Amino acid sequence: MIPAEITGYFQYLSPENLATIPAEFNIINMPSSPTSSSSLNYLNDLINNNNYSSSSTCQDLMMSNNSASDEDHNQNIIILDERKQRRMLSNRESARRSRMRKQRHLDELWSQVIRLRNENNCLIDKLNRVSETQDSVLKENSKLKEEAFDLRRLVCELKSNKKNINNSNNSFLREFEDV
Template sequence: MQPSDGSGLYFLVPSSPSPHSSYFTRTTNNMHDFHVNMYLNPSCIHPQAQELNLQLPCFSNNSTSDEEQQLSIIKERKQRRMISNRESARRSRMRKQRHLDELMSQMARLRNENQQLLRKLNQLSESHDHVLQENVKLKEETSELRQLVVTMKMRSHYSSLEAIITHPTTELSD
């Protein structure tokens, strides 16, 4: 069988003619004319089929306007979705920018605090070093003063002993 074209309809035709081919061709052509006429002339359509045609929107004459309306609705939804997505992306960018600005502000504040803390730490470190040096001086002075007291006591005792040794009777008489 070979495909054949008949008024835009494709059907298979036997490759070898048969003895009944003239009858088959005549019947097919008559049926083809009947089907074509039925769709072109609405009066040939059975009343129940016409009623069905009126009830089903896919067979109505307004199908193109319905399709256009559906396409318009789809296009409108697509447009709204696109606008919504743009707005969402814009809000997202704004949120990110606001977050970035907050982080930059926080970073500047923390750097400032860090510098202040470093200054205070340096001041405290210098003060600590000064106090340690002062402590060393005071300990040296304390040691010197103790040594002086010990020396003075020893001299005092030595003087007393010397006075006793040199004047033994005077002290006993007093």
């Protein structure tokens, strides 16, 4: 116990009673808290051993400490209950905001899913159209290659026929010239 706590005990005693406090009143053996049950027991022992000349004053001191302690204790409980209520309200509000944020995020994700599904369907349709176009272009390309091949063959035949015609014409002309 510190000296300030001791003076707190004796503020309830009148100055003339302070002079009658015996030397056995040892500060070192006193409990550390003025409102603890051991300090009240310590004061009770002092009163019962008649170390104080004014036992009624000490009893008043104990009663006043008990009632003050009870009032302080009740007030502390009320303060703690108020804090607990405020904390509970704050936690509820925080949880409500958290649920709202979560719901908003979920809604955004669902709208993103719908948008991406629509975009995916559009891309699939576009891919199908491009694939159909590619198939038709490949068929046309194949047809054109066949036509080109046929035309080359025809040109080759014509060239060979022309040579043959020229050769036969030349031979006819030679024969004619020889005559």
